[in-house]
Amino acid sequence: MITIRVPATSANLGPGFDSMGVALQLYLTLEIHEKTATWVVDHDSGAAIPHDDTHFIVQAALQLAPDLSPHRLVVRSDIPLARGLGSSSSALLAGYAMANELANLALSRDELLALATRIEGHPDNVAPALFGGAVVAYYDGKHVFHAPLRLPKTHHFITYIPNTQLLTAAARAALPEQLPFKTSVAASAISNTLIAALQSDDFETAKYLIEADQFHETARQHLVPHLKQVRTIAHELGLIGTYLSGAGPTIISVVPKQAAHHLQQALATAKLPGKILDLVPDNTGLTIEKEDRIYESF
Structure with missing residues (x-):
């Protein structure tokens, strides 16, 4: 076999x-x-x-x-x-x-x-x-x-998987055909700086940039109503670093290991429809x- x-x-x-x-x-x-x-x-x-x-x-x-x-x-x-x-x-x-x-x-x-x-x-x-x-x-x-x-070894990926599917075709259709030049430059700079911060083990910088996307999350947020809710719950715990996984609707928060259980509990208390997993790379x-x-x- x-x-x-x-x-x-x-x-x-x-x-x-x-x-x-x-x-x-x-x-x-x-x-x-x-x-x-x-x-x-x-x-x-x-x-x-x-x-x-x-x-x-x-x-x-x-x-x-x-x-x-x-x-x-x-x-x-x-x-x-x-x-x-x-x-x-x-x-x-x-x-x-x-x-x-x-x-x-x-x-x-x-x-x-x-x-x-x-x-x-x-x-x-x-x-x-x-x-x-x-x-x-x-x-x-x-x-x-x-x-x-490079990713921080001490961080976990708290993953909220909604019960509903979101087909990639629908998520792609929500994207704009063009971005203004200034927006494109800013979006590229955010991505580049995120990579540099991660490679430098500077998660304090990286966590803010994870939430600063200008390429797709804004265009897709109406398809994923729980993104704002999960991000708000994480912020209330002082945790920054929540993003839309792929085309969605899964939402992931990259958080320190010691805070992972607290975020899981907070999301469970919110009774979001779906599963909440504590994952590592x-x-x-x-x-x-x-x-x-x-x-x-x-």
């Missing part, structure tokens, strides 16, 4: 629109079992998700290896669908990694990143899912440039286990 595990991801981190992301300790796990006459996909994701070769993971694998022999697969995922935690990216990478293994394609992680980015359109989810930790990346239409981003990224041994075949 081969087991592929891919972490969830949170993109943007506020002003890092389409370029910044972090892997978190929620996982999609794909088990590859024996060969079968036709593809069989065992999962618990609901009746709307197929169990045959039309499953997204199988389709992703067949993109890379059209002649791939069918297998029995078991898919388990803690990553909720359409919530801004990279569920589609994790499934895409699981399919690509399966094809890479079974067809002996010998693709490197950088090659898989380039292939996945072409499908996703931007690398903010697939890069951290592959490499782990936080990653800043840029896709110029041909190449993906990426670099690791996954620093490993996509892993493959074969014959009880975890390894990198890239």
